[in-house]
Amino acid sequence: MNFRQSLCSHTFLSKILPIWILTVALIAGLSSFPSEAGARAPGDGYIADSTGRASAAQDQEEYQAEHNRAEGDHEHSRIGALLPIWTILPFIGILLSIALFPLFAPRWWHDHFPKVSAFWAVIFAGPFLAVFGGEAIHHILHTYFIEYFPFIILLWALFTVSGGLYIKGTLQGSPKLNLVFLLFGTVLASWMGTTGASMLLIRPVMRANDWRKAKTHVIVFFIFLVSNIGGSLTPLGDPPLFLGFLHDVPFFWTFTLLPHMGLMVVLLFILFYALDSYYYRKETKPETFERKPVRVEGAHNVVFLLGIIGSVLMSGLWKAGFVTVLGIELKIEFLLRDGLLLLMGILSLKTTNPQIHKDNEFTWFPIKEVAYLFAGIFMTIIPAIQMLKAGTDGSLRFIMESLEEPVHYFWITGLLSSFLDNAPTYLTFFNTVIGKFFAGIVEHDAVNALIAQKELFLKAISVGAVFMGANTYIGNAPNFMVRSIAEEAGIKMPSFFGFTIKYSLPILFPLFILVTLVFFR
Amino acid sequence: MATVHYEIIIKGDQNLLCAYLHGFLRGRKIKEGVIFSTECPLRTHHLREMIHYKGEVTHLICRGSVRPAMISAIKTAPEDYSFEIKKEQRITGASFTFKFETFSKKVGSALKRTFTRIPEGVRLNKYKPIEAVLPRAAGIEGYAPMHDYSFQGTGEVSGDVETVLLFHQRLAQNQFIELEDISLLY
Numbered sequence: 001m002n003f004r005q006s007l008c009s010h011t012f013l014s015k016i017l018p019i020w021i022l023t024v025a026l027i028a029g030l031s032s033f034p035s036e037a038g039a040r041a042p043g044d045g046y047i048a049d050s051t052g053r054a055s056a057a058q059d060q061e062e063y064q065a066e067h068n069r070a071e072g073d074h075e076h077s078r079i080g081a082l083l084p085i086w087t088i089l090p091f092i093g094i095l096l097s098i099a100l101f102p103l104f105a106p107r108w109w110h111d112h113f114p115k116v117s118a119f120w121a122v123i124f125a126g127p128f129l130a131v132f133g134g135e136a137i138h139h140i141l142h143t144y145f146i147e148y149f150p151f152i153i154l155l156w157a158l159f160t161v162s163g164g165l166y167i168k169g170t171l172q173g174s175p176k177l178n179l180v181f182l183l184f185g186t187v188l189a190s191w192m193g194t195t196g197a198s199m200l201l202i203r204p205v206m207r208a209n210d211w212r213k214a215k216t217h218v219i220v221f222f223i224f225l226v227s228n229i230g231g232s233l234t235p236l237g238d239p240p241l242f243l244g245f246l247h248d249v250p251f252f253w254t255f256t257l258l259p260h261m262g263l264m265v266v267l268l269f270i271l272f273y274a275l276d277s278y279y280y281r282k283e284t285k286p287e288t289f290e291r292k293p294v295r296v297e298g299a300h301n302v303v304f305l306l307g308i309i310g311s312v313l314m315s316g317l318w319k320a321g322f323v324t325v326l327g328i329e330l331k332i333e334f335l336l337r338d339g340l341l342l343l344m345g346i347l348s349l350k351t352t353n354p355q356i357h358k359d360n361e362f363t364w365f366p367i368k369e370v371a372y373l374f375a376g377i378f379m380t381i382i383p384a385i386q387m388l389k390a391g392t393d394g395s396l397r398f399i400m401e402s403l404e405e406p407v408h409y410f411w412i413t414g415l416l417s418s419f420l421d422n423a424p425t426y427l428t429f430f431n432t433v434i435g436k437f438f439a440g441i442v443e444h445d446a447v448n449a450l451i452a453q454k455e456l457f458l459k460a461i462s463v464g465a466v467f468m469g470a471n472t473y474i475g476n477a478p479n480f481m482v483r484s485i486a487e488e489a490g491i492k493m494p495s496f497f498g499f500t501i502k503y504s505l506p507i508l509f510p511l512f513i514l515v516t517l518v519f520f521r
Numbered sequence: 522m523a524t525v526h527y528e529i530i531i532k533g534d535q536n537l538l539c540a541y542l543h544g545f546l547r548g549r550k551i552k553e554g555v556i557f558s559t560e561c562p563l564r565t566h567h568l569r570e571m572i573h574y575k576g577e578v579t580h581l582i583c584r585g586s587v588r589p590a591m592i593s594a595i596k597t598a599p600e601d602y603s604f605e606i607k608k609e610q611r612i613t614g615a616s617f618t619f620k621f622e623t624f625s626k627k628v629g630s631a632l633k634r635t636f637t638r639i640p641e642g643v644r645l646n647k648y649k650p651i652e653a654v655l656p657r658a659a660g661i662e663g664y665a666p667m668h669d670y671s672f673q674g675t676g677e678v679s680g681d682v683e684t685v686l687l688f689h690q691r692l693a694q695n696q697f698i699e700l701e702d703i704s705l706l707y
Contacts, residue, residue, distance in 0.1 A: 102666055110658060110667040123629035146636040195663070213696075363660035373664055477663030484666050 030166065067175050076284065079135060080383075080390030088396075090124040094376045095420040103496055117376030124380045138327055139382055145328045148378040150246055151239065151423075153338045155193070156238065156367050157308050160345035162196030163362040164301040164352035169294035171211035175276040178218055179269060181205050182225050186265055190237035192305055198227045198478040199343040204294070206489050211286050214279040217495060219486045220503045221272045225265065227478035228470035232261040232463065232513040235310060238476070240417075240426030240465040247333075247430065249458070251316035256455070260463045260519055269509055298356045311340035320465035355486030360498040366481065377424050388431035401434040407520040410460035414468030414512065418475045418504075428502025432456045460520050467512065469509065471504045472496065524554075525585035525683045528705055530570075530608040531595055532578050535559055535603060539579070545594045554584035554683075555591065562687055563694075564617075566700035574607050582612065582682055582705070614706040615645075616679035617649045617689055622671065628697055629672035635695065636676070642684035648676035679706070 097116050101109035109116070128136045171177055180397055181201060189197040205222060209215040229239030234254050235245035241254050317336035322329045356362075387394035392401075403409055409429055417425045438446035438455055450458055469476035473483055473496055483493050531538060539557055546555060558565055558580035570578050583591050597606045623629050629652065639645055651673050659665040678688060685703060692698050 098664060102664065106665070108666050110662070110665040199661070321634050361660055365660050366663045369662060369664040480666045481661045483665050484624075484661060484668065487624040488668060488670070490623070490628040 001382055007170075009111075018134040019162070025222050051118040055417075057398055078390070079132065079139065080386030080388070081393035083383045083387055083395065085387070085395035087124065088129070088380075090120040090382050091377075091380040091424075092124070094120040094373070094380050097426065098373060099419050100422055101386070102474065102480070114372040117372050121376040121379040124383070128382070139386070140379065141326050141508060143326050143378050144430045145325065145330055147243065147246055148374060150334060150338055151242065151374065151378075153341050154236070154312070154372050155195075155239065155370055157341035157345040158193040158196045158305075159367055160503065161301050161304045161308060161348045163360050164304075164348045164356055164358050165200050166297040166356045167200065167204045167294060168297055169204075169292040170210075171204075171294060172219070172289045173205075173212055173215075175280050176274055178276055179207060179273055179388060181208070182221060182269065184274065185222065185226030189226050191309060192232035193236055194227050194231040194238055194476065195366070195478045195481065196223070197230065198482050201226060202362075202482050202485050203489075206486065207489065211289065212279075212283050214283070215491055217272075217279065217503075219491060220499070221268065221492065222483050223479050224470045224503075224508065225268055227482055228476050229261060229264050229268070229467055232257045232466045234309075235316075238466045238469070239423040241462060242431060243423055243427050244458075244462065245312070245316065247427075248444045249451070251255070251313055253458075254408060254462065257459060257463055257466075260459070260467075260515055263515060263518060264467060264511055265512070268507075271507065279303055289474055297359075298352050300351060301348050304348045306455065308341055311337045311344070314340075341503045366477070370403035370477070374423075377421070381424050381427060384428055385431050388428065388435040389439065391435040391437075396432075396435075396437065399432055399475065403429075403436075405520075406456040406460035407516055409457055410464040410516060410520050414464030414471075417465045417468045418471035421474075422465040422469040422476055426461060427463045429465075430458070433461065463515065463519075467508075468513070470508060472500050524681065526540040526612040526662055527583055527585060527588045528608075528610055528612050528707075529568060529581040529583065529588075529591065529595075529606060530574075530578050531604055532574050532576050533604040533606050534600060535577050535579050538604060541563040541598060541602065541604075542591070542594060545591075549590060551587055551590070554587045556582040556682075556686065558582075562689065562700070562702045564704045575617050578607060587599070612682055612705050612707060614679055615675055615685040616706060617685065617703045618675070618677045618701045619692060619698055620673070620675040621695075622673040623697045624668040624671050626670050629670065632672060632674070632695070632697065634681070635692070635698075636674070639678070640684055640688055643678055643688050646677040646679060648674065650674035650676075 094117060097109075097113075097120070101113070101116070125136075125140065129140075132139075181204065185197050185201045190199070192200070202219075202222065205218060206215075209218055228238075231241070232254065235242040235249075235251055237254070241249075244254075315331070315469060316332045318333045320332035320336070322331055323335070324330070384396065387396040388399070391397070403412060407433075413425055413429045433450060433454065434443070434446050437457075438449050442447065470479070473479045487493050493499075537551070539559055542555070542557075546552075556563075561696055563580060563582075582589065592606065592609075595604050595606055621632055624634060628659055636645060636648065636650070651671075653671045655667065655669050655671075657669075659669040678685060680688075682705070689700060689703055
């Protein structure tokens with residue numbers, strides 16, 4: 001069986017595709033059952049424009065359904081007032097496991113991380129189900145249907161399609177060329193995800209600089225810009241922003257982060273150019289350099305990438321109504337989006353030359369990691385989210401009380417995102433502000449109100465989560481990927497602490513202080 | 522027959538001493554056989570020596586053939602230079618420890634070559650290279666990073682002072698090798 005066959009026939013056609021068909025069939029079958037929260041027929045949905053504001057065209061029926069949903073949401077937050085604070089221990093446990101095991105027991109972690117994730121999930125889910133029964137089932141299903149599956153499907157689609165693109169050829173690395181690479185990667189990161197852009201460009205960048213002795217800084221700035229900060233502009237860019245999008249933050253809202261990103265990026269470019277020029281001058285230039293013309297293989301995958309962008313955009317702009325599955329209301333446009341994302345990925349796999357996947361060292365392991373670990377994260381995050389949604393009635397009210405200004409949110413989200421995964425960190429503080437200012441309000445309205453009245457808080461959380469993922473190797477998944485690829489190609493990379501002490505602290509932290517002074521003071 | 526070396530510990534301003542002795546060596550057309558601690562990664566106990574000798578000291582390593590001339594130069598230096606020989610002893614050799622780690626097969630091969638083709642007059646002691654190939658770790662990981670190939674090692678290099686120093690300089694060019702400073706053997 002060749003590589004393409006193994007990818008297409010074994011993994012997808014035999015596993016993922018039937019699961020998806022089964023899910024759709026299940027949804028179709030179950031959607032006819034009425035739910036407590038009020039079932040909706042397609043087309044009856046809450047109408048909102050791309051900025052998320054409610055249209056004046058709501059009729060009485062829609063208003064009633066919305067009211068029912070708000071009631072349902074209020075019911076949900078009641079559980080947050082009952083949960084004791086120690087129920088967040090499994091959440092802390094799984095985040096610390098992800099942060100610490102790769103550093104202190106990498107081999108063991110590599111082989112056993114799914115069990116660790118399952119362990120923390122069961123530790124929470126067992127007692128939760130035993131005590132809250134049906135209500136707990138509802139919360140778990142809600143989390144997986146609304147957050148987990150769409151999250152994994154998007155990452156899978158972006159990973160698959162970007163894995164079908166390969167840039168061939170070699171250029172001679174110079175400060176100007178490296179700057180062009182970084183600029184291109186930074187722009188691309190917002191549209192194909194930081195992981196996709198990193199995987200696409202890291203090898204061409206390394207090939208171009210292969211002749212140079214000092215190239216560690218190139219990879220470090222690549223991690224800063226392409227693997228992290230570049231992903232600030234759209235929900236496709238970085239997982240935290242997609243989670244925001246899943247929670248009704250409008251697709252184009254992230255464009256309001258452009259000034260924050262612009263300031264960081266411009267200053268980092270200037271710094272990089274100065275540093276790279278300094279090292280470049282010290283290099284002994286080769287007399288001859290074998291340049292190979294650059295060309296993109298698998299370029300047709302750009303069409304699938306545009307399909308992904310279009311699908312996500314469609315789900316943010318079009319309101320097609322709801323179907324209710326097991327008491328969980330699912331937006332039809334979101335289901336359609338997920339189906340299209342799967343389709344884009346499958347088409348990419350079917351049409352991409354297997355050699356491109358080989359050249360990209362494409363395997364499913366990174367997606368398995370995300371799927372297993374986030375299955376645990378999304379399970380264990382339930383109590384934290386519910387407590388935060390309960391506002392001052394929840395056990396985490398001390399967080400809301402101690403965090404008052406946007407600047408607090410910027411730094412606390414950022415610093416925690418440096419050491420814990422930035423997606424759950426974002427979700428935690430996103431719910432903190434919702435709980436602080438709009439507790440008990442249906443989420444869609446709460447998010448709209450948040451944007452209208454307390455936008456700076458959301459900006460601070462978004463920017464903190466995305467930017468400060470660059471502080472350490474464990475802040476964002478592509479950081480480790482880029483580091484591994486560079487090390488295996490013979491580039492000396494700084495150690496875990498070396499990265500932070502030599503690069504993040506002296507370069508990024510002054511810039512974060514500047515961002516604070518300019519935007520969040 | 523191995524060249525005999527001596528270590529001379531001289532108290533006095535380091536910059537002045539180096540400038541003075543370099544001038545002396547140039548005048549005498551002595552181009553090799555003298556090494557200053559300020560110009561090579563020599564393990565010295567700087568603070569302890571400063572306290573012990575109540576001032577700045579420089580370690581001078583010189584061949585036996587140059588030693589009388591050097592001593593004479595220090596002793597005949599102008600009085601206001603305040604150079605003073607504090608200690609003089611014969612050196613039997615020098616050594617340093619090293620360690621390396623790489624996840625690149627290409628770099629691994631180069632490291633293997635480096636430590637199998639060591640220069641004459643240098644010994645490799647306690648050399649422990651560990652090469653590991655782990656096929657199940659092949660590919661890219663984001664949350665559970667592991668390399669499918671690794672080559673790491675530790676060891677000690679010892680031998681004639683000048684050869685050890687040259688070898689140290691050569692290894693220092695390789696960014697994957699971490700080197701300790703050179704210790705003198707008496």
